[in-house]
Amino acid sequence: MEKTLSVITINKNSAENFKESRVPLFLISIGALAILLFVGLASYKLIENEVKGSLLKQLQLALPGTVKMFKIWEKDAASKAKAAALNKEVKKDLLVLLDVSRSSLGNSQKILSSKNLISLRDHLNKINLQYGFEGFVALDLNGFAFAASEDEAIGHKKLLERAGSKFFKLSLMGNSTFALPFKSEIPLQMESGELCQECPTMLTSSPVYDESGKVVAVLSFRLRPEAVFADIFEIGQTGKSGEVYAFNSKGILISKSRFPNELKKVGLLENRPEALSILNIGIKDPGGNLLEGFRSKKDSEELPFTRMATSALKGESGFDFKGYRDYRGVKVVGVWSWLSEFGFGVASEMNYDEAFSLVNKLEKWYWILFCALIFASAFSIILAEKRRRYRYQLVRSKEEAEKANRAKSEFLAKMSHELRTPMNAILGFTQFLMKDKKEPLTEFQSSSAEHILKAGNHLLELINEILDLSQIEAGKLKIKLEPVNLFLLTNEICDLMQPVGESKEVTVKNMISKDRSPFLYADNMRLKQVLVNLISNGIKYNRNGGEVVLSMEEIENKKIRIKLRDTGYGLSEEQKKIIFQPFERAGAEARKVDGVGIGLTITKYLVEMMEGNLSLESVVGKGSCFYVDIPIYEEVAV
Helix, strand or coil, rough: HHHHHHHHHHHHHHHHHHHHHHHHHHHHHHHHHHHHEEEHHHHHHHHHHHHHHHHHHHHHHHHHCCCHHHHHHHHHHHHHHHHCCCHHHHHHHHHHHHHHHCCCCCCCCHHHHHHHHHHHHHHHHHHHHHCCCCCEEECCCCCCEECCHHHHHHCCCCCHHHHHCHHHHHCCCCCEEEEEECCCCCCEEEECCCEEEEEEEEEEEEEEEEEEECCEEEEEEEEEEHHHHHHHCCCCCCCCCEEEEEECCCEECCCCCCCCHHHHHHCCCCCCCCCCCCCCEEEECCCCCHCCCCCCCCCCCEEECCHHHHHHHHCCEEEEEEECCCCCCCCEEEEEEECCCCCCEEEEEEEHHCCCHHHHHHHHHHHHHHHHHHHHHHHHHHHHHHHHHHHHHHHCCCCHHHHHHHHHHHHHHHHHCHHHHHHHHHHHHHHHHCCCCCCCCCCCHHHHHHHHHHHHHHHHHHHCCCCCCCCCCCCCCCCCCCEEHHHHHHHHHHHHHHHHHHCCCEEEEEEECCCCEEEEEEEEHHHHHHHHHHHHHHCCCCCCCCCCEEEEECCCEEEEEEEEEEEECCCCCCHHHHCCCCCCCCHHHHHHHCCCHHHHHHHHHHHCCCCCCEEEEEECCCEEEEEEEEEEECCCCC
């Protein structure tokens, strides 16, 4: 009897001990899942921010590049119009026709019968072919058309009524300018040879001066907006749905849409091959996705502008990554800007699903894994509860109880020390997505996945330290500072750049002495990149027979100043202010030098990362001298 009671007592104590241990097990499980949820959500949020940051940079870079191209094109078209207006034969005929118009009180028949109109058309048709213009119209000071390539355009003010008076007023003030796309006031011949009513057209204009130098008329040339103007905005398009487009102050598209077939399918454009989206699509929010069958009950005039257009038409610049509907009703993300200088807005947009496809996939896999872990944790707790009950039957199920006890111990160990497993799963699925040949990632998605791997590996290190979690700056350029022999480095660079200089008839000289060469405290590879870029610029912007000379001097604050002097064209004060800004090439376009204008921006950033400074002196016509100030490595004797 005593033995039996003793067994019961032991059994009871074991059951009570397990009952007491069940509470911390449950709390540990909840705590571990909470930690996993926190780490996973933090990881997802970090990844999402990385994707948004990369996407913002991608879309933002498309805008200044497009605007830069537009400015180049606008200046080129204006200079061609100015050259045509200054042509002696053209000017002579224009002044005669202006007198005919005045004397006949604008009688179009007398103008059309004038020999000078035939002569003017003959001269300007040649210029049109040379410059790519589609026709011309000459307006007097009142906006009356007294000469044109088409008879229908003469004898009225319809052009000014359609195009607006801004370009006309600017031209009367002596400026060569342009008019945004508008619907033509007369039928125009299309490339197919057919006449088109209210075809999109645009103008580039220049003032016409009489012999006394007074502005007496405006000469305007027609351009096809779909041929040149719209193509500029296609350059910045990325991915499958990325679109850069322009719109006027009325919220009407003035460049080509990337989705003409979709617009025809939903009825926003006529289903004809020659139908154009230019001036036919309002940047309105239809209220739903037209591609998925949504049809608004409101007229197009009653529809509100899109989130982007509403902001831009107020003269604002901005971005939206939460998502908004575009003129197709498709959810997009985008950045935008209103160009008050030119009177139109520019937007860079991408379908929301494409922009965040990688993030959405990762979120899906994360929740699948998390739910699986919850199920596994719940199953483990249920199993532990069964073990508690089994311990009441110690004699009959001793072996099963021991197994349950070992399983409990393994579970606790995993929950305490194996939290890295879910993060490994996240990283593994990221690598799986990057290597998936059936559904390969786009270049943007691949770049985002690399950011995910970087951020994930860093988070994995923090998980190993359990709760020691801190913020990181992803994508930060790493600089390895070490002693660098300046002579050896510059000698190597000069040997490398000498053949490049010879191809441009430019001599590269290294005046840094081997005996006096110091050791610098810098990143060898990045300093080499800096000097190669500066020497390369010195060669590109030099004259035939010129030279690029490297020298050095010691300056204050224990730094060495590396000088790179060239005998090129030099820079003006205005050009020096913008030389280190991205996409500013400081007159390089005029000399037909390749590049997009970001080399010096990167160079300055690298120098500053090495705790140095980059500056320049330049005189127009005499050349430039760049100064690279780098700290001396004090522990090495010079």
